[in-house]
Amino acid sequence: MTDSLEQRIDRAMAELKATQEAVARTEQELRDASFGAVSSDRAVRVTVGAQGELADLEFLDGKYRSMSAQELAASVLEAAQEARVRVGRHVMRAMAPFTEASTGVPELRGLDVDWEKMFGPEVVRERDGAAGRSADAPWRDALGEDGEE
Template identity: 65%
Template sequence: MTEPLEKRLEKAMAELHEAQEAVARTERELREASFAVLSSDRAVRATVGPQGELTGIEFLDSKYRDMSPQELAASVLEAASAARTKMNRHVMKAMAPFTEPSSNVPELKGFELDWERIFGPEVLRDDDETATARDTAASPGWRDALGEDEDGEN
């Protein structure tokens, strides 16, 4: 038996209202989000805000004093890039439910988002691939011995 049009419309409107509330909650959460990441040499911590903008740089343990300008710049860029990638992935995860079609109302399709166009191709690489590329560039052996992850945390 086919469901009456009025009932289907009522369901669609209720689901649309729920989706609008969920989008508003997600937007509020994302406006407050930030990520901080240590460079692989542990000399720099970069923090980015909700739009991937650089909001903070910390030079740790006076290591910067013994670095060349090029080394320091590379550490800053590495940490900032990794923090931005974390934020981008966080946004993608938060928005994922809105890209799925409705299970109750098949006519309500999810939003189509071109993540590669929005964030660039590097955000679509999985964590293992990104970590391998970063570790190949510079991975201090003492980090493995201490059991630390890529952010310098246990």
């Protein structure tokens, strides 16, 4: 037996209301989120807010005292970039349910989000698990490094 148009509309409205409530909860959770990262040389810890804004910067163990300005800047940039990537990945995970089509109401398709355009390719790229600094990190240019160790 097929559902009447009225039943389908009621089901769609109920799912829409549930989605709106879930979006509101997710927005609140994302507004309150912050993420930190430590530079690979363990000299700097950076915390960024949900929009990628710098919220805190710590110089760890006095290591900055023996670093050149370029080295310290590279450490700050590296940690800030990693923290921003973590924010983007968190947003992607939190928003994932809203990108999927409804199983109960096929007419309600999920959001189409270009995560790479929104957050950059680093966020959608799978982590390779490699330790240390990546060879293509932009901060290497500041130090005159080309990624070859």
